[in-house]
Amino acid sequence: NEYTNHEIKTFDKDHVWHHLTPGSAADNGLPVFVKGQGLDLWDIDGNQYLDASAGGVWVTNTGYGRKEIVDAISEQLLDLNFFASAMGNKPAAIFASHLIDKMPGMNRVFYSSSGSEANEKAFKMVRQISHKKYAGKKSKILYRERDYHGTTIAALSATGQSQRRDQFGPFVPDFVEFPHCFEYRSQFEETVDYGVKAAQLMEDVILQEGPDTVGAVIIEPITAGGGIITPPEGYLKAVEQICKKHNVLLILDEVVCGLGRTGKWFGYQHYDIQPDIVTMAKGVASGYAAISCTVTTEAVYKDLQESDNTDKLGYFRDISTYGGCLAGPAAAIANMNIIEKENLIENSAKMGDLLLVGLQELKTKYPIIGDVRGKGLLVGIELVTDSTSKQPVDETLAISIFAKCKQAGLLIGRTNRSFAEFNNILNMSPALCVTEAQIQQILTTLDQAFSDLTVDLTQA
Ligand code: PMP
DSSP states (O other): OOSOHHHHHHHHHHHOOOTTOSSOTTTTTOOOEEEEEBTEEEETTSOEEEESSIIIIIOOTTOBOOHHHHHHHHHHHHHOOOOOTTSOOHHHHHHHHHHHHTSTTOOEEEEESSHHHHHHHHHHHHHHHHHHHHTTOOOEEEEEBTOOOOSSHHHHHTOBOHHHHTTSOSOOTTEEEEOOOOGGGOSSSOOTTHHHHHHHHHHHHHHHHOGGGEEEEEEOSSBOTTTOBOOOTTHHHHHHHHHHHTTOEEEEEOTTTTTTTTSSSSGGGGTTOOOSEEEEOGGGTTTSSOOEEEEEOHHHHHHTTSOSBTTBOOSOOOOOTTTTOSHHHHHHHHHHHHHHHTTHHHHHHHHHHHHHHHHHHHHHHOTTEEEEEEETTEEEEEEBSOTTTOOBOOHHHHHHHHHHHHHTTEEOBOTTTTOGGGTTEEEEOOOTTOOHHHHHHHHHHHHHHHHHHHHHHHHO
16 A cells, blocks of 8 residues: 555545544544455554444345445456446436336336435425425425435435534425334323324325325334334324325435345335335445445326426436546446345344344443334334333433443444434444354444443443
């Protein structure tokens, strides 16, 4: 290498503007990673870690160092690296057909490059359908408290996390929030039929706004960054039915859940529902290329096909320069092949169960663990001062567990480290190729971290 480690750290400190964190990686005690293989990572100083965070933000579904994916990208780029998506291209066509195979009821794939952009496309589809079919009147998009849909202004306008929104307003009009279905912190005294009651809270907002003004609802099937919140029994089915009843499109943000993370190809497939639009990004190419997809039913596609008249183009006039070109879908095909060849969907479900059971055991040992929840390899723990009050612990305790794990060579997820609302929640979301031994290592390291924390607290 032409630069020393010291020079690289200096360049980082002096010039890189890190996401979500003030100061440099070194200032924040965060490693500069230089190599990955499977779930193992090495930093610039030669320290080795087991990555139980899939690249920190649920991206690397098939793990690091996958030569098949890199070869697929380089072969494609040598053949043809770019031509605008309005033309056809081979990998985009092939990946679309493979993807649709996994999504009964869906039929069209619109490519772009990030999760935020995939959601923007969905919103623009809803807005244009409102103009074409409802004289612009069905333009409202309902989003849920705690859900995250991205960083662009419209995606942020649809995000129910106040600390992310703070100081970025004004927001895009006609985005309206509704309450979450967070059973652990239920809005109701009585938890019988909680899922149906929580869905009713969404219908209340539709009725309040006027169903004729609401074009769509967007939700994360399992809320990731907002606290790893799985939907209670009956919730998503009720949401689907309420949307149908009021002629409201159901958009599911599968940016985190998609491509096997929860033990099925898509998170919503656990719940027997049929969305109108599904967005996905991170796991689509596991971080080997930037690719996202907005997948729709044929009905949504058809609504956006016909021109209204000759001087007003009615079809979906949208574009994304890099969408579907060409490294992205080439990587996505190879990534999907690995998931199938190595049975990673089954592995995600099986290893996720082991992780969940192991964490439940830790919960019985350490009262600070108030809740353990998740599906497949999207698993979280919520830390509380005591199980009755459920008061969130001070963020220093979650930081301490994260730091103790890191010290012991384990990276767990703390995606909302800057957001006081959720910073008592940690997540364990390894790549889908995680082995039983690695799950054990995650659990043993966490056990030790909680045991050390207990000692720290009694000594304090
Ligand atoms: N939706 C969800 C559920 C996400 O977690 C994220 C990213 N964390 C996004 C959308 C935005 O994706 P991107 O950062 O690729 O724009």
